[in-house]
Amino acid sequence: FSYGQVGDTHDGSFEISQIWNAILHDLLLFENQFPFDILVKLFDMAKDSNQQSAPDNIVDIALSSLAKLVPYFGNFPPSKIPPNNVDHLLGLVHDSWCSSFAEIVSSPGNIYASQGSKWRVIKCATELQEVGIKFETATESSSLFDIKFKNGIMRIPPLQIDDDTEWFFRNMVAYEQYKRGTNAHYVTDYMTFIDCLLDSPKDVKILRDCGVIDNGLGDDRVVSNMFIKMTNHVNVCAARFCYSKVFNRVNEYCGHPWRTWMANLKHNYFNNPWSIISVIGAFVLLVLTVIQTIYSILHG
Structure with missing residues (x-):
């Protein structure tokens, strides 16, 4: 369930990586889901009993392999979900991905x-x-x-x-x-x-x-x-x-x-540089008109 387990070779590593990514994509397609029990049985058959350090939790292996496809997945701790509670891979990734938010919602x-x-x-x-x-x-x-x-x-x-x-x-x-x-x-x-x-x-x-x-x-x-x-x-x-x-x-x-008033002002009068220049020009003209009027009154 990991790229390193598929093969470790320098020849054609790019092609192998592309093939592995395509396999991971297919495993998460909604229409490709199959019972997780089948995957557990295949995993038990393929696991090498001589590798004492190899992980024995297929749920954790699946999540670590698929994590790079999941936005904002982060580094998840070992899963608490037992394999017999998993319907399929898509459901496993979904439930694990949403688990942190579910805790926030329930708090x-x-x-x-x-x-x-x-x-x-x-x-x-x-x-x-x-x-x-x-x-x-x-x-x-x-x-x-x-x-x-x-x-x-x-x-x-x-x-x-x-x-x-x-x-x-x-x-x-x-x-x-x-x-x-x-x-x-x-x-x-x-x-x-x-x-x-x-x-x-x-x-x-x-x-x-x-x-x-x-x-x-x-x-x-x-x-x-x-x-x-x-x-x-x-x-x-x-x-x-x-x-x-x-x-x-x-x-x-x-x-x-x-x-609301400020939003309408920005949208109708400040939505482009020319509108801003026009408003500033009108304001300056208004100020000059007021000054001229006051000056005329004082010296009339």
Whole structure:
């Protein structure tokens, strides 16, 4: 289950690495899942009993091999999930990936909702920035899904986007959409959140400039279109949307009359350099007119 176990050779190492990566991709495809019990039996048959130092937990081996495909996976401690509780590889990676956020959600006093909170969607990053909201990178968070908003600052864990991003998220969302017996759809909710923020390439640039997004694809338009496509026809359970409280806080902040007025001013009059020059020119002309009027009155 690791590249070193597949083969150790200097000849054709690049080709072997490419083949191994393709195998790992196939193992996580939603349509390729098979019972984990079969994998356990194959592992037991192939394990060399003479290698005393070899790991004997197939769950840990699987996670360590697939970790590089998972965004913000980090260095996970040995898994507490027994092999007989694993349905398949995709479910194992999903549950392990979401476990840290599940602990945050279940902790007392957290800002995330489990059910029952009413909410409405938030504006895109550009419009949020116009009302004074700032975006920062939450590098200390233990989970990619741990997005917080407080005092006009939205803190989002960094997301590296590359050629594997769309493939990975699509399979995770598909798993959540079709899995029975769970109310938590953390990946789906996260994708909904990011999709709200990214309406255009300009939104991507805002998050890229503050370090939230690392765009390995190069083109910001490709990123915005990718998130729009990935959330099409995806069912979001409104009653169990885990970011409902965060959305409500953001909308409450944006709804302040003063911030709304400032946002309209920026959008209508300061959205390009020529508009700014025109406003400054009009202001200077007004000041000069007032000065001339006062001078005429005093010396009339």
